[in-house]
Amino acid sequence: MAGTKYAYVRNFELPDPLLPDTFIVLRIDGHAFHRLSEEHQFIKPNDERALQLMDHAARDIMDEFKDIVLAFGESDEYSFLFRRSASVYNRREAKILTTVVSLFTSSYVFHWPKYLPAQPLKYCPSFDGRITLYPSPQSVRDYFSWRQADAHINNLYNTIFWALILQGGQTTTEAHVTLRGTVSSQKHEMLFSRFGINYNEISARFRKGSVLVREPVPKTATENADPPAAEGDKQEGKGASKKKTRIRTTVELYHCDIIGDEFWDARPMLLTE
Ligand code: ATP
Ligand code: ATP
Ligand code: MG
Ligand code: MG
DSSP, X not given: OTTSTTGGXXXXXXXXBOOTTSEEEEEEEETTHHHXXXXXXOOSSOOHHHHHHHHHHHHHHHHHOTTEEEEEEETTEEEEEEOTTOOGGGGBHHXXXXXXXXXXXXXXXXXXXXXXXXXXXXSOOOEEEEEEEEOSHHHHHHHHHHHHHHHHHHHHHHHHHHHHHHTTOOOHHHHHHHHTTOOHHHHHHHHHHHHOOOGGGSOHHHHHOEEEEEEEOOOOHHHHHSOOOOTTOEEESOSTTSOOEEEOEEEEEEOOXXXXXXXXXXXXXXXXX
16 A cells, blocks of 8 residues: 555644653543433433443543543543653554544443443434643642532532422522522532532532542562563563563542542652653
8 A cells, every 4th residue: 555656645644742741631521411411311410320331431441541540530521641651652642532532432332221221322422532731740730620629619509400400399590590699608508408418418429520540459479479460561661671560550439539639649650650
């Protein structure tokens, strides 16, 4: 093929490398999921099954892309952090973005019947995606703080909004009017006094979103003696001549705070590698 007279058209394909030594953050978001959630009778304000399906698809992404060290999900979106030194697909932007978005979408569809067996898909869901490069650990932290704060604000609003409708008998328009101009403390108060809901007792999954993090697995005594070479494990050290030590990793799911220092201080590798 390469030698044909047509091959010159390849020159029109432009390289799109992502700047080296920067943190790649890739965020996907469901296309028109407001409609998808209605058409498939998602439980409001939070359908846990749909969130678990998102977590499953995100885990599939992390199983495939070992350079992803952290992911954060809420509602119909997921953000993925690649380690700064990631070299996947030679850091070609379109290749990384399209492959992740397409694998996430196909995993979401593939696993849908396990999570929502009573709601067969009526049409093909899709996700959009974007990549943003962050230059410093602080900007990465601020990015994830921004998404978790967004999850909190949306969830507080949606919780009281749907309580007004489902328990308070209001229409959606009336609920919007009731909430217009209210600040966070007033929403907490309204939830408690009118519906007996203590916001802080709502599932952490809904309040904090989902955090998937790649964690090292402590070695067993036998492994210490003779490290195994499990497929896909992280490799330390560069160059074929060096003996490779491999750290076995696993992806853990948490619904914890990632705005404060504690989460990051416990995992310095997330922002140093
Ligand atoms: P766009 O295509 O611009 O992203 P969208 O309709 O997907 O539009 P978003 O701002 O992304 O809008 O919001 C996603 C919407 O999907 C939420 O507002 C909510 O209505 C719905 N949704 C997503 N996940 C769930 C869930 N687990 N339970 C209930 N509703 C959900
Ligand atoms: P990459 O991820 O880089 O695209 P790839 O394995 O998909 O790698 P391609 O250059 O895209 O490589 O080539 C697709 C390959 O898939 C073909 O070389 C062929 O082996 C196989 N293939 C695709 N479609 C068919 C088909 N209809 N019948 C048989 N083989 C096919
Ligand atoms: Mg969306
Ligand atoms: Mg969204």
